[in-house]
Amino acid sequence: MEFKEVIGRRRSIRFFQPYRPVEREKIQIILEAARLASCSVNATFLRAIVVERDKLPRETLDALKTPVSATNLEMAPVHIYFYGDMGTVPRAKGQTLRQLVDVGALSPSHGWSHQFVENMVWPAILQPLYGNPATAGVPVAFDCGVAVCQALLAAFDEGLGACLSAFNIGIAKKVFNVPDDWLAIFALLVGYPAESWEAGGQRPRPPFEELYFEGGYGTPFVRDENVVSKLREARMIQAPAPLPWRWDEIRALARAFGLPE
Amino acid sequence: MTIVGPIENYRTVGVWFEDYGKQWAGRAEDLSSRLDILRRFCEFVGKDPDAIIQECLRSSEGQTKISIRGRRFYDEKIREFQGGVEGDARLKVHWGNTIRSFLIHNGIFLQSGVQLG
Numbered sequence: 005m006e007f008k009e010v011i012g013r014r015r016s017i018r019f020f021q022p023y024r025p026v027e028r029e030k031i032q033i034i035l036e037a038a039r040l041a042s043c044s045v046n047a048t049f050l051r052a053i054v055v056e057r058d059k060l061p062r063e064t065l066d067a068l069k070t071p072v073s074a075t076n077l078e079m080a081p082v083h084i085y086f087y088g089d090m091g092t093v094p095r096a097k098g099q100t101l102r103q104l105v106d107v108g109a110l111s112p113s114h115g116w117s118h119q120f121v122e123n124m125v126w127p128a129i130l131q132p133l134y135g136n137p138a139t140a141g142v143p144v145a146f147d148c149g150v151a152v153c154q155a156l157l158a159a160f161d162e163g164l165g166a167c168l169s170a171f172n173i174g175i176a177k178k179v180f181n182v183p184d185d186w187l188a189i190f191a192l193l194v195g196y197p198a199e200s201w202e203a204g205g206q207r208p209r210p211p212f213e214e215l216y217f218e219g220g221y222g223t224p225f226v227r228d229e230n231v232v233s234k235l236r237e238a239r240m241i242q243a244p245a246p247l248p249w250r251w252d253e254i255r256a257l258a259r260a261f262g263l264p265e
Numbered sequence: 266m267t268i269v270g271p272i273e274n275y276r277t278v279g280v281w282f283e284d285y286g287k288q289w290a291g292r293a294e295d296l297s298s299r300l301d302i303l304r305r306f307c308e309f310v311g312k313d314p315d316a317i318i319q320e321c322l323r324s325s326e327g328q329t330k331i332s333i334r335g336r337r338f339y340d341e342k343i344r345e346f347q348g349g350v351e352g353d354a355r356l357k358v359h360w361g362n363t364i365r366s367f368l369i370h371n372g373i374f375l376q377s378g379v380q381l382g
Contacts, residue, residue, distance in 0.1 A: 022379055071336070074376040251292050262358040262380025264365035265289070 008240035015203040017165030020079040020195035037158035041151035046100040050151040053085040067175040080193035087186035088144040093134035098126030165197030205245030275314040284370035302363040
């Protein structure tokens with residue numbers, strides 16, 4: 005699938021074929037996509053615990069549910085529990101940044117040197133920022149979000165459906181033996197969609213000009229309709245929800261899976 | 266507490282009908298055929314419809330919130346009620362989901378999980 009279409013087809017899929025397993029290869033591809041994501045100071049914060057739903061004891065699966073995620077966790081055959089490892093930078097002590105200098109990703113052309121990393125960046129910036137959980141949480145969570153997004157898009161590129169979901173972090177910590185300094189992010193629920201791939205159409209979004217500005221806040225970045233047309237052709241922009249048959253689809257799915265209306 | 270008068274006169278039954286009708290616009294089914302199921306559930310728990318919803322709510326700092334304890338109680342009661350229905354799995358699910366629908370359209374977030382007959 006072309007990149008733009010992958011973005012266009014992504015939806016939060018909430019109806020999975022609960023009986024259809026996901027190929028291990030596809031799960032690996034999802035994780036490989038996450039590993040290559042952009043990350044500040046080259047610190048790969050994201051950690052994942054992959055769980056096959058059917059390998060969980062029933063009581064554990066039930067305990068992992070939150071009120072809003074119960075049905076999703078039950079339907080998706082694969083759960084990928086994502087965490088941010090808050091200890092990544094403190095443990096590396098600047099090493100991940102030095103690696104970037106070593107491989108020429110950061111170079112003197114842009115002012116970077118080993119001396120700068122050793123004597124300035126690590127002690128004056130990284131150590132205080134990432135050594136304190138109160139300040140580290142935001143950058144760690146942001147980077148994890150970037151990586152999880154790549155994982156999410158990779159799932160759709162593989163013909164799967166996926167949805168980010170909350171989970172009971174206390175239970176997960178115990179059951180999956182999660183280290184104390186891992187920050188719970190979200191679970192990516194993965195499976196083959198039971199709903200159509202359109203899943204009712206592209207979700208409502210605020211108008212473009214309300215979100216993005218040019219030169220400063222208050223001056224909208226003007227949307228070029230020719231570009232919009234090109235993106236429609238490329239299937240990045242698709243028919244908006246609700247498609248006319250969406251409610252019939254939900255009713256059919258609800259009845260097939262014994263869900264309330 | 267017993268049901269006094271027609272069950273459809275209870276405020277929360279009206280909310281159920283109205284919200285369900287709005288949500289399933291043009292595709293809403295006639296819920297009046299399900300009132301008997303709700304009535305039986307009310308008898309099962311010994312509460313009227315308004316009292317059931319009230320027990321799933323709590324007030325905190327001037328805001329109405331869902332009572333975790335209340336919701337959990339009724340979630341279990343629905344499963345119990347559903348399990349006691351005489352009939353096949355499909356019928357049991359239908360009865361249980363009718364009560365869930367009543368709660369959901371009264372703003373009590375609830376999920377049944379997959380119930381493959």
